[in-house]
Amino acid sequence: MQTGTDTLSLIFAALADPTRRAMLARLAEGPATVKELAEPFTISMPAISKHLKVLEHAGLIERGREAQWRPAQLQAAPLKDASQYLEQYRQIWEGNFDRLEEYLRKLQVEQSG
Amino acid sequence: MADTTADREIVVTRQFDAPRELVFAAWTEREHIEKWWSPKGATTHEMDVRPGGVWRYSQPIRGTDQSFKVEFIEINKPSRLVYDYGTDAANAPEPARTVVTFEEEDGKTVVTLQLLFATAAERKQAVKYGAIVGAMQALETLADYLAKI
Numbered sequence: 326m327q328t329g330t331d332t333l334s335l336i337f338a339a340l341a342d343p344t345r346r347a348m349l350a351r352l353a354e355g356p357a358t359v360k361e362l363a364e365p366f367t368i369s370m371p372a373i374s375k376h377l378k379v380l381e382h383a384g385l386i387e388r389g390r391e392a393q394w395r396p397a398q399l400q401a402a403p404l405k406d407a408s409q410y411l412e413q414y415r416q417i418w419e420g421n422f423d424r425l426e427e428y429l430r431k432l433q434v435e436q437s438g
Numbered sequence: 439m440a441d442t443t444a445d446r447e448i449v450v451t452r453q454f455d456a457p458r459e460l461v462f463a464a465w466t467e468r469e470h471i472e473k474w475w476s477p478k479g480a481t482t483h484e485m486d487v488r489p490g491g492v493w494r495y496s497q498p499i500r501g502t503d504q505s506f507k508v509e510f511i512e513i514n515k516p517s518r519l520v521y522d523y524g525t526d527a528a529n530a531p532e533p534a535r536t537v538v539t540f541e542e543e544d545g546k547t548v549v550t551l552q553l554l555f556a557t558a559a560e561r562k563q564a565v566k567y568g569a570i571v572g573a574m575q576a577l578e579t580l581a582d583y584l585a586k587i
Contacts, residue, residue, distance in 0.1 A: 343501055347501060347502045350499060350502050350504065351502075354525075365502070414448050414553060415448050415450055418448070418450040418551060418553075419450065420477065421474065421475065421476075422450065422452040422549070424473075424474040424475075424477070425452075425454065425461075425464060425474045426452070426454055426455075427474070428464065428470070428473050428474040429454055429455070429456040429460065429461065429464060430455070430456075432456075432460065432464075432470075433456060433460070
C-alpha cells in the first residue's frame with residue numbers, strides 16, 4: 326500500500342467534511358447505492374455524487390461497475406491496517422477509562438458530601 | 439494448531455480509586471454507564487443485565503446516531519462481566535467478545551478489559567466498522583483544528 330504525503334492529504338481532506346464522514350459511517354455497515362446514501366441528507370443527488378467522488382479519489386471507497394447506481398463500498402485499508410485498528414481500540418478504551426475515572430471521582434465526592 | 443489470541447485481542451488495564459461494588463455498578467447500571475461510556479453520552483433503549491439480556495443504546499458520532507448492542511453472557515457481581523459487543527445493522531461484523539474483570543486491591547479496583555475477536559476473518563470485517571468509528575473520533579480533533587487554521 327502506498328501512502329505518500331499526497332495520499333494522506335487526500336484522505337484528510339476527504340475526512341474533514343462531516344457529510345462525507347457520515348457517509349463513511351453508513352458504508353461501514355455495508356455497501357450502499359447513491360440513493361441510499363442520500364437519504365439522511367437534505368442535499369441534492371449531484372452533491373452526494375460529488376462527495377462520493379472525493380471519497381473514491383482518496384481511496385476510501387470503491388464503486389461497483391454494474392448498473393447506473395454503482396453501489397459504493399468502504400475501503401478500510403487506506404485508513405489503517407489491522408494492528409493499527411487494534412491500537413485505536415486501545416486508545417478508545419483508554420479514553421473510556423479516563424471518563425470512568427473522572428465519573429467515579431465525582432460520584433464519591435457527591436456521596437461523601 | 440497453535441491457538442494464540444494475541445493477534446486478535448486487546449487488553450487494557452486501569453486502577454480506579456473506588457470500591458469494587460461501585461465500579462461494577464458503573465458498568466451495569468443505566469444511570470451510571472450512560473455518563474461515561476462514550477465521549478458524548480449514550481442513550482439507552484433497553485437494558486437487561488442478566489445472561490442473554492441486552493443493552494441497546496445509541497451514541498452520536500459526528501451528527502449521526504449510531505446504534506450498538508451489548509449482549510450479556512455472564513454476570514458475576516462484582517468480579518466479572520462477559521458480553522458481546524456489536525450492532526444489529528445488516529452486514530455488521532461479528533460481535534467482539536469482551537471480558538471485564540474487577541479485582542479489589544486495598545480499597546481500589548483494578549479493571550482489566552479483554553476485547554477478543556472470534557477469528558481473523560471476523561476481525562477483518564470488524565476492521566471496516568471499528569476503523570471508521572475510531573478514525574472518526576480521532577479525526578474529530580483534527581477536523582476541528584483544520585477548521586480553525
